[in-house]
Amino acid sequence: MSGSKINVAKQAIEFLHRKLSSEMILGIGTGTTVNFFIEELKAFKHLFKGAVSSSERSTALLKEAGIIVYDLNNIREIAFYIDGADEVADDKSLIKGGGGAHTREKIVASASDHFICIVDESKLVKQLGEFPLPIEVIPESRSLVSRKIVSMGGTPIYRQSFITDQGNQIIDVKGLDLSDSLKMEKSLNSIAGVVDNGIFAINKPKTVFVA
Known part of the structure; x- marks a missing residue:
């Protein structure tokens, strides 16, 4: 498995490295595959300005690699965002x-x-939904959001002993009908107390590399 993650990280580097420029900012995601990407990116750090990170974990790895990390509030443009996924559907x-x-x-x-x-x-699927759908919630709203999810046909499970970088909690949900993932992404985010859910249908990747 780690071999595949290293290979796909190298694919992304091969795609990117000739496009890098001295003023370019990259967006960096989070996860084990991204960790390998950061390791590969280290050799090209002199070719771009720095990065915006999506988590404290990735920030630490970027700094260890000698890559400057910027606050998104101070950046006008991010050329490329590189991240992994738990599931990727055909669309x-x-x-x-x-x-x-x-x-x-x-x-x-x-x-x-x-x-x-x-x-x-292994992350490729015809339709989203086998992997539990994470939903970040304000702590005080966890029970309310869970009841709403049950009414939508889902089974919510509280991710115990986990706090997000924003200080919130996660509910992992099975059983929702994600055949219209765009509609479900919007519906879940309309529930009071939901910060955001893990469906990326509104903003899908332009490029997917698979190994």
Whole structure:
């Protein structure tokens, strides 16, 4: 498995390295595949300005690699956003958030010109929904959101002993009908107390590399 993740990280580097420029900012996602990408990116750090990170974990790895990390509030343009996924459907919609960072991942992805997804082939599915769907919630709203999800046909499971970088909680949901993932992404985010969910259908990747 790690071999596939290294290979797909190298595919992304091969695609990117000739496009890098001295003033370019990259967006960097979160997860084990992205960790390999950061390791590969280290050799090219002199070719671009720096990065915006989607999590404290990735920030630490980028700094260890000698890559300057910028606050998104101080950046006008992100050329490329590179991230993994827990599921990738045929239409390039995704489920993300197994690591609990999907809210910030979605923010950085939406600020980027070109979203690149890097996965091993085990993440490819016809339709989203086998992987539990993470939903970040304000702590005080967890029970309310869970009841709403049950009424929608889902089974919510509280991710115990986990706090997001924003100080919130995660509910992992099975059983929802994700055949219209765009509609479900919007519906879930309309529930009071939901910060964001792990469906990436509004903002799908432009490019998917698979190994």
